[in-house]
Amino acid sequence: MVKKTIRVMVEGGKATPGPPLGPTLSPYKVNIPQVVKAINDATKDFEGLSVPVEITIDIDTKEFEIRVGIPTTTALLMKEAGAKQPTGDPAHQKIGNISFEQVVKVAILKKDSLTAKTLRAAVKTVLGTARSIGITVDGKDPKEVQKLVDEGVYDEILSRYEEEWSKGGQ
Numbered sequence: 623m624v625k626k627t628i629r630v631m632v633e634g635g636k637a638t639p640g641p642p643l644g645p646t647l648s649p650y651k652v653n654i655p656q657v658v659k660a661i662n663d664a665t666k667d668f669e670g671l672s673v674p675v676e677i678t679i680d681i682d683t684k685e686f687e688i689r690v691g692i693p694t695t696t697a698l699l700m701k702e703a704g705a706k707q708p709t710g711d712p713a714h715q716k717i718g719n720i721s722f723e724q725v726v727k728v729a730i731l732k733k734d735s736l737t738a739k740t741l742r743a744a745v746k747t748v749l750g751t752a753r754s755i756g757i758t759v760d761g762k763d764p765k766e767v768q769k770l771v772d773e774g775v776y777d778e779i780l781s782r783y784e785e786e787w788s789k790g791g792q
Contacts, residue, residue, distance in 0.1 A: 623682060625679065625681065626647055626679045626684065627678045629675070629676050629677075630638070630642055630675050631672045632665060632672070633671070634665040634666065634667065635662050635666040637658050637675075641656060643657070646764055647679075649686070650677055652686055653792070660686070661688055662688065665690055668690075671697045673691060673693050674690075675689070675754055676688070676690075676691070691729055692734070695716040695748055695751045696751060698731060699728055699755065700717070700757075702718075703719065703720050704718055705717040708754075711756070713724065715756055716758055717755065717757060718756075719757065719758045721759070721760060722776055723779060725745055725748050725767075726745055726780070726786075729744035729745045729747070730744075730783065732744070733787065741784055741787040742780055744787070749764040749767055752764045
């Protein structure tokens with residue numbers, strides 16, 4: 623039994639049989655429309671975002687499995703802020719504002735790819751990304767919010783998500 627794994631980036635819910643998918647899949651004689659439908663079903667929650675997708679094909683049976691990755695922290699933050707692209711000048715130009723709870727949500731989604739061991743550390747990492755692309759949090763500079771996290775200002779919100787963090791990812 624020989625398996626081949628193909629990795630592609632697709633826009634959530636909008637994969638098509640055209641490039642890059644079609645030409646990449648055609649040598650394996652799989653049912654391309656079926657693969658495209660499976661990818662779109664699996665990525666529909668990430669509409670408007672680039673999503674990493676892994677397609678594992680059994681060369682003999684032509685059966686396939688789809689594994690969907692999580693979009694980048696930047697992409698998730700921009701979706702939360704309703705922004706189309708990061709600013710080239712985050713110190714002076716802001717592209718949006720999100721709530722602290724939205725930062726926590728992104729941190730939980732990204733748990734597997736962050737090196738952070740705690741929700742608090744993950745949130746601080748996500749805040750750093752928010753700052754670098756020009757997103758404010760609760761109307762404040764994310765660097766200021768990081769200090770408030772250290773001072774315990776957000777402990778109540780963090781404790782509400784602690785359980786979700788501990789069972790999320792893995």
